[in-house]
Amino acid sequence: MERYPHIFQPGTIGKLAVKNRIKYAATETNFPYGDGYVSEREVAYMEAQAKGGAGIVTTQGAYPDKKGEGKGFKGMMSINDDRYIPGLMRIADVIRANGALSSIQILHCGREGGIELDYCLMPSVVPQKLSYFKPPREITKEEIKQAVRDHVAAARRAREAGFDMIELSGIVGYLLSTFISRYTNKRTDEYGGGLKERCRLMVEVIEGVKAEVGDMPVGIRLCGHELLDDRGGNTFEESVESFRIAEDAGADYLSVTVGWHESSQSVITRDVPMGHWLYIAEAVKKAVDVPVMMAFRQFLPHIPEKAIAGGQIDFVEMCRPMIADPEFPNKVREGREEEIVPCIACNVCFSRLYYHQPIMCSVRPSLGHEGEEAWGYYGFKPAERRKKVVVVGGGPAGLQCAEVAARKGHEVTLFEKNDRLGGNILIASRVDGGAAELLRPIATLEQLCRKAGVSIRLGVTCDPSMVGREAPDVLVVASGPSMKGLSKGVLTPHSVMAAGEKVGPRVVIIGAGGVGLGVAVYLLRSGEYEITVIDEAGKPGRDVNPFYFWQYMALMRKRKVSFMMRTAVNSVEDVRVRVTGPSGEGVVEADSVITSLMAPEEGVWKDTAGSLAKEVYFIGDAKKPRRLLNAIRDGYRLGMVL
Incomplete structure (x- = not known):
């Protein structure tokens, strides 16, 4: 009997049959080119997501306007002209070819847009709380009408590119959400005032897009709880009502989100218990008849399984968990949960967008390199010559290096002086209750190391004489940093x-x-x-x-x-x-x-390592104290080239 029958039961969105209840949720990547064209890197990334087993795979948001007022990221995909259709078609084709339904998100970033301009568009001039974003300018009625036309034209291009469905975005401070929220909409015309009036732009966009694409399903992401009570945002009841209004306008599904980027309450960090926000989706589900879906801290499969079985949601959306491991659905379905590379809610992926950088992942170095054979996302070629590799240190850098080296066919032995693997992660995991999630990738790496044939020796203090007896071809020092400023007491x-x-x-x-x-x-x-x-x-x-x-x-x-x-x-x-x-x-x-x-390794290995093997490498904090992302990346990249 299948362990998660509700996650993997078929579903429907509008007229379309969906093979399971998992949707890869839209996320910006900054992989496309700066002029909005789709890049090879983006296509390869989306192909990996489609191969991972989700029933629906959604593109990142594509901005629909020609001025770039809706552009919120340097590498954001564009859908504002027909010349972008061929690139978008490549994504739709690669998703469909791998057994998933293809969805494209149309996104005008509004309050967070105009990244290459000196202003952003808003229904009213409400000062930015976050200095990163552009100063607001009030949108005119004619510009509102143009925004509707832009969304409709974008929908036509999406249909011509071959996508199965369309998603609109009205969340976190993007254009549609700023009209819906009392916090940012102070207008006194027909687009402001009561909730119905504040939702008018959303309704016009949904109705216009539906009229353009016919029976092609159209969904929308809306905020179920803004968490802006301290700034006069919508009440919880108003937010739920906005979903009813969207359904009445013709939305075929509703995606429930939580909070704005300006919210003063944690939403997606580790201190938020997994599954915490499902009560919001449940309230929306009770208010509407179309399918309801949600992401937000559902990192373990039993959480959405229970939520779907209990009628809180119809589909689970996965964003960060499938950034960390696109194969998440396949591994769950095949009973390989222990091999899932787990998201740790570090949010490195998200934060890099606001430094105008492509997303990276602390626990998956191959992110953004899925199409490059050398990075081994689909597996490594065996090494030309099998080497004997000794890794000193069982922290994240050492474990990751050992795992990749063993997968390439090398004979790998890893020594760890403690009786547990993890290195400094064992300390970091104690900062607060949520930080214990940092231990999850350590457990996965241990499992993958053992599966690949790494010999792990716990409770063994490896010194130069021991390495000498092992006589390795390669010595990898991943023993952690030295401490600076130590003195008595x-x-x-x-x-x-x-x-x-x-x-x-x-x-x-x-x-x-x-x-x-x-x-x-x-x-x-x-x-x-x-x-x-x-x-x-x-x-x-x-x-x-x-x-x-x-x-x-x-x-x-x-x-x-x-x-x-x-x-x-x-x-x-x-x-x-x-x-x-x-x-x-x-x-x-x-x-x-x-x-x-902390400082790089200055102990016994500094002066002796060079005489113990033909190849000697320092990685992780032993090389230079940095973050988890750097440690795992060090280990992975060294393993690649051994």
């Missing part, structure tokens, strides 16, 4: 968060990067501490993902953590920290001092 993140060293009430943390802030958050969540963070940098958290940085800083402001920036630590003497800062020299009294500063 100075603690480390490991000693505090893993070894259980006691910390006094007054704490100085040296280093305001991600590690230092993580230690501060850990302490604040576990007790009452008076914390001072010292760093030579001008700002804290430069290496912390924005999605988590604002959370950390909000907690630290609330708990009155002190920051001494542009301040150097001269010495630590009996937990008296001598510093030099903008105001000169001084002393900070403390009961405990913790250094979070």
